[in-house]
Amino acid sequence: MKIFFRLARYALYLGLGGALLGCLALGIAYWLISPRLPSAATLKDVRLQVPLKVLSADGKLMATFGETRRIPITMKDVPDRLKYAVLSAEDADFYSHSGIDIGGIARAVWLVTTTGSKHVAGGSTITQQVARQFFLSPEVTYTRKLSEIFLAFRIENAMSKDEILELYLNKSFFGNRAYGIAAAAEFYYGKTLGQLTQAECAMLASLPKFPSTGNPINNLPRAMLRRAYVLGRMLDLGHIDKAAYELAMAEPDQSFAHEPPIEIEASYVAELVRQEAIERLGNEALNDGYVIRTTIDSSDQEAANQALRDSLIDYDQRHGYRGAEAHSEVPADAKPEDLASLIDGYRTVSGLIPGVVSQIGSEEAMVQLLDGQTAALDLAAVSWARPYVDDSRRGPAPKRVDEVLKLGDIIRVVRNDEGAWQLAQIPAVQGAMVGLEPDDGAIRSMIGGFNFARSKYNRATQSSRSAGSSFKPFIYSAAFDHGFTPASVVNDAPLVFPDVSRPNGLWTPSNDDGKFDGPIRLREALVQSKNLVSVRLLDAIGVHYAHEYVTRFGFSAQQVPENLSMALGTAAVSPLSMARGYAVIANGGFLVDPYFIAEITDRDGKSLYRADPLRACRDCPQRILEEEHERSTSNPTTPGTAFSPIASAHAAADIPAGGNGEPRLAPRVIDARNAFLVTSLMRDVIRRGTGSGAMVLKRGDLAGKTGTTNEYRDAWFSGFNAKMVATAWVGFDDFSSLGSREFGAKSALPIWIGFMRAALRDMEEQSFDMPPGITTARVDRNSGLLAPAGDPDSITEFFKTEDVTQLATRPDQQEEEQREAYDVF
Incomplete structure (x- = not known):
C-alpha cells in the first residue's frame, strides 16, 4: 500500500512538473512569438477582395474582373438555418468557447504523438480558422499552430462572436473561385442566402472542409456524404427536427455552375475598362470592390452585336461553304x-x-x-x-x-x-462597329470583332486600315474652306502620274466603275464617289494644306500620307477614329474626345470619378458668347484661310469628379457653315448615291459615306444624324480581298443600318439647322454658275453667303476658276 501511495505521489509530482514545464514552454513560446503577431484590431478594418464590376449606362452588368468571386454580407443577411449548418459542420461550441477547443487540441496532440503525422483532423475552431485565413500561411508547423492559438485569443478579446463568424463566412473558400458564403450560394445555386433550402445550406456549410475535391460540381457523391454528415450533426444538436432532417436528406442536389449574370455582351468594351482601371486605380483595381459605370447603352450595344453578327454571317455565306x-x-x-x-x-x-x-x-x-x-x-x-x-x-x-x-x-x-x-459556319471575315454621341463623344456601342473569346484583338480601336472613299468628306471640307463650293465643277477624266514604285512606273487612279463623266459638280462627285475628282480637288487646294487640315478631325499627321493618294483614303485609321472625325461634321465643327467611362465608385458607393467630357454644346450660353466674341474679332471663314491643326484636348479620363457645373467646351476646328455643306452632300449620298441602301430606314435626317479600298480589302460606312454617329468596317485581318464587288455599300452598310434602325427607333427626326451665313441660290446644273431667273434647267444649291456674292459680282473670275479646277491636269 505504501508503495502505491509513493508511486501516486511521484506521478503527481511528475504531472505537476510536466504541467509547470508545459506552462513555462507556452510562456516562452508566447514571449518569442507574440511580438511578431499582428493586432486583431486590424480585422475591424479588413478589406475583403471584391471583384471589379463593369456596368452599362443603364445599370446592366457587362463584366466582372478579379481573382475571386465574392459578395460581402453581414450577419443580418444570414438565415438561422444556414448559420447553424455552418456551426454544426465546423464548430458546435463556437458561442461558448474562448477561442480554442481544448478537447479538440488534445485529440490533435494525441494523434500527432501516436501517428507521427502533422496532418491530423480537428483542433481548429472558427476563430482559429479566421486567424489562419487573415494572418497566417497554410504551412503545417508547430510554430504556425501556436501562433494560430495565440491569435485566436486576441481575436476573441477584440471582437464579438458575430463579428468573427461574419469574417469567416466572407473569407472562406468554397471552391470554383467562390470566396464567401454569398458568392458560393450564387455560383452553385443561383440564389441569395435567404432563398437557400435547408439541404442547400448544409451543402454549402460542408464545402470549406474540401472545397476543391468535395464540391457538388467536381465530386457529387463525396459532397452528398458531407451534406448528410452536416444534416446529421444539426439533428443531433437540436437545430432541426426529425421531419426537417428527413425532408432535407430526400432533396436532390440541384447545383450547377451559375456564372455571373452578364446582362449585356460588350466584352471588347469591358476589356478596355479593365485596362483603364488598372492604369488609373493600380494593381488592386480588380479586387477592391470598384464599380465602373460606362457610357454604353445596353439596347444600342445589343443592336450592334446583332447587326455585326448577321452581316458577317451573310457575307460568309455569300462566298460559300x-x-x-x-x-x-x-x-x-x-x-x-x-x-x-x-x-x-x-x-x-x-x-x-x-x-x-x-x-x-x-x-x-x-x-x-x-x-x-x-x-x-x-x-x-x-x-x-x-x-x-x-x-x-x-x-x-x-x-x-x-x-x-x-x-x-x-x-x-x-x-x-x-x-x-x-x-x-464561323465567319473567317472580321468586322467592327462604333456608335457614339457627336455632342460629347460618349461611346454608346462598340464591338471589335465577331467573337471576343476567339479573338481579343479590338479592331474598333487597335486596327489601322485604309479608309477608302469614306475619307473623302474630309478632303471636301478642306476644299470648301479653300474657296470651292458644292456647285464647283471638276473634271472627271483619266489621270496618269509617274511613280517609280510601280512596275510600269506609272500611277493611274481610276473610278470604281471604270467610267468617266467629264466635268461634274462636287455634290454629284461625292454622291457618285468619283475618285478622280477627289485627286484633282486635292491637287487644286494643295497636298500640304489638306494634310494639315485633316488633322483637325482628330487624325495624327502620321496616319495620313502627305501625297495625292490621300484623296483615295490611304490614311491608316481605326473605326473609332473615323467615328470621331465624322462627329466633327455631325456636331457642327467641334472636336470631341471619345470616352467610355462615365463614373467610378468604391465599394461603399462613394463616387471617385465622374466624366466631364468636352462638349460641342452649341446652345450653351458659354458657347454663344464665345462665338459672338470670335465673330467680332476675327473672320475665320475667309476663303483660303487655314486653321492650324488643333491637338486633342485632355481626355475625359483625366478630369476628376466634381467641377463647377459648367460644361467644358470642345474646341471649334471647322466652321459651322463648312460642316453644314459637307453634311448636305452626304445626305444626298444616302438619298440617291452609294449609300442609298440606308433609305430602308425611311428617315430624312441621315448623312453618310461609303468606303472601299483597293482590291476590296476594306469595306466601310460612316454616317450620322444630329444625335448619333456610327462607323462600320469589314475586312480580313490578313488584308485578303473581300472579293469582287464587295463595296462598302454591300459589306459594311448593312451593319450600320442594323445598328441605326435600333438606335434611332424611338428618336424623332433631327433637323440639320442651317447656320447663319448659309444661303441658297439657283445654279446651272452643268456649269455650276448662277442661273438666270426662270431657267428651267437650274437647280437649288447651298452656299456660304460670300460665295454667292462673289458669283454674282464677278462671274468671269468664277468661270475662270471653275475652268482651272477641272483642267488641273
Missing part, C-alpha cells in the same frame, strides 16, 4: 455518349452551335448537339453551302445533303427566323 471544322470517324455502333465525346472540346460561338453528323442521307442529315439533342438538316438547310473556290467564286449549288456533309463531320448549326435548324 469552306467545309467542316473537323472530321472524326464514327463507329457503326456509336452511342450518344460516344458522339458527345467527339464535340466535347467545342463551344458555342456567337449563337453558332457545334454538332457532329450522326446520320447522313441524300435528303437529310442528323446532327447531335452539345446538349444531347438532335438537329435535322434537310436540303433547304444546306442550300446556301455552295463550295468556296476563292474570294470571288463559288461552286454549284448542292442538290443532295450528302454532297455537303459526311458522317462524322464537326459542323455548326443555328436556328433561322422560322425556328428551323440551318447549317452555319
Whole structure:
C-alpha cells in the first residue's frame, strides 16, 4: 500500500512538473512569438477582395474582373438555418468557447504523438480558422499552430462572436473561385442566402472542409456524404427536427455552375475598362470592390452585336461553304455518349452551335448537339453551302445533303427566323462597329470583332486600315474652306502620274466603275464617289494644306500620307477614329474626345470619378458668347484661310469628379457653315448615291459615306444624324480581298443600318439647322454658275453667303476658276 501511495505521489509530482514545464514552454513560446503577431484590431478594418464590376449606362452588368468571386454580407443577411449548418459542420461550441477547443487540441496532440503525422483532423475552431485565413500561411508547423492559438485569443478579446463568424463566412473558400458564403450560394445555386433550402445550406456549410475535391460540381457523391454528415450533426444538436432532417436528406442536389449574370455582351468594351482601371486605380483595381459605370447603352450595344453578327454571317455565306471544322470517324455502333465525346472540346460561338453528323442521307442529315439533342438538316438547310473556290467564286449549288456533309463531320448549326435548324459556319471575315454621341463623344456601342473569346484583338480601336472613299468628306471640307463650293465643277477624266514604285512606273487612279463623266459638280462627285475628282480637288487646294487640315478631325499627321493618294483614303485609321472625325461634321465643327467611362465608385458607393467630357454644346450660353466674341474679332471663314491643326484636348479620363457645373467646351476646328455643306452632300449620298441602301430606314435626317479600298480589302460606312454617329468596317485581318464587288455599300452598310434602325427607333427626326451665313441660290446644273431667273434647267444649291456674292459680282473670275479646277491636269 505504501508503495502505491509513493508511486501516486511521484506521478503527481511528475504531472505537476510536466504541467509547470508545459506552462513555462507556452510562456516562452508566447514571449518569442507574440511580438511578431499582428493586432486583431486590424480585422475591424479588413478589406475583403471584391471583384471589379463593369456596368452599362443603364445599370446592366457587362463584366466582372478579379481573382475571386465574392459578395460581402453581414450577419443580418444570414438565415438561422444556414448559420447553424455552418456551426454544426465546423464548430458546435463556437458561442461558448474562448477561442480554442481544448478537447479538440488534445485529440490533435494525441494523434500527432501516436501517428507521427502533422496532418491530423480537428483542433481548429472558427476563430482559429479566421486567424489562419487573415494572418497566417497554410504551412503545417508547430510554430504556425501556436501562433494560430495565440491569435485566436486576441481575436476573441477584440471582437464579438458575430463579428468573427461574419469574417469567416466572407473569407472562406468554397471552391470554383467562390470566396464567401454569398458568392458560393450564387455560383452553385443561383440564389441569395435567404432563398437557400435547408439541404442547400448544409451543402454549402460542408464545402470549406474540401472545397476543391468535395464540391457538388467536381465530386457529387463525396459532397452528398458531407451534406448528410452536416444534416446529421444539426439533428443531433437540436437545430432541426426529425421531419426537417428527413425532408432535407430526400432533396436532390440541384447545383450547377451559375456564372455571373452578364446582362449585356460588350466584352471588347469591358476589356478596355479593365485596362483603364488598372492604369488609373493600380494593381488592386480588380479586387477592391470598384464599380465602373460606362457610357454604353445596353439596347444600342445589343443592336450592334446583332447587326455585326448577321452581316458577317451573310457575307460568309455569300462566298460559300469552306467545309467542316473537323472530321472524326464514327463507329457503326456509336452511342450518344460516344458522339458527345467527339464535340466535347467545342463551344458555342456567337449563337453558332457545334454538332457532329450522326446520320447522313441524300435528303437529310442528323446532327447531335452539345446538349444531347438532335438537329435535322434537310436540303433547304444546306442550300446556301455552295463550295468556296476563292474570294470571288463559288461552286454549284448542292442538290443532295450528302454532297455537303459526311458522317462524322464537326459542323455548326443555328436556328433561322422560322425556328428551323440551318447549317452555319464561323465567319473567317472580321468586322467592327462604333456608335457614339457627336455632342460629347460618349461611346454608346462598340464591338471589335465577331467573337471576343476567339479573338481579343479590338479592331474598333487597335486596327489601322485604309479608309477608302469614306475619307473623302474630309478632303471636301478642306476644299470648301479653300474657296470651292458644292456647285464647283471638276473634271472627271483619266489621270496618269509617274511613280517609280510601280512596275510600269506609272500611277493611274481610276473610278470604281471604270467610267468617266467629264466635268461634274462636287455634290454629284461625292454622291457618285468619283475618285478622280477627289485627286484633282486635292491637287487644286494643295497636298500640304489638306494634310494639315485633316488633322483637325482628330487624325495624327502620321496616319495620313502627305501625297495625292490621300484623296483615295490611304490614311491608316481605326473605326473609332473615323467615328470621331465624322462627329466633327455631325456636331457642327467641334472636336470631341471619345470616352467610355462615365463614373467610378468604391465599394461603399462613394463616387471617385465622374466624366466631364468636352462638349460641342452649341446652345450653351458659354458657347454663344464665345462665338459672338470670335465673330467680332476675327473672320475665320475667309476663303483660303487655314486653321492650324488643333491637338486633342485632355481626355475625359483625366478630369476628376466634381467641377463647377459648367460644361467644358470642345474646341471649334471647322466652321459651322463648312460642316453644314459637307453634311448636305452626304445626305444626298444616302438619298440617291452609294449609300442609298440606308433609305430602308425611311428617315430624312441621315448623312453618310461609303468606303472601299483597293482590291476590296476594306469595306466601310460612316454616317450620322444630329444625335448619333456610327462607323462600320469589314475586312480580313490578313488584308485578303473581300472579293469582287464587295463595296462598302454591300459589306459594311448593312451593319450600320442594323445598328441605326435600333438606335434611332424611338428618336424623332433631327433637323440639320442651317447656320447663319448659309444661303441658297439657283445654279446651272452643268456649269455650276448662277442661273438666270426662270431657267428651267437650274437647280437649288447651298452656299456660304460670300460665295454667292462673289458669283454674282464677278462671274468671269468664277468661270475662270471653275475652268482651272477641272483642267488641273
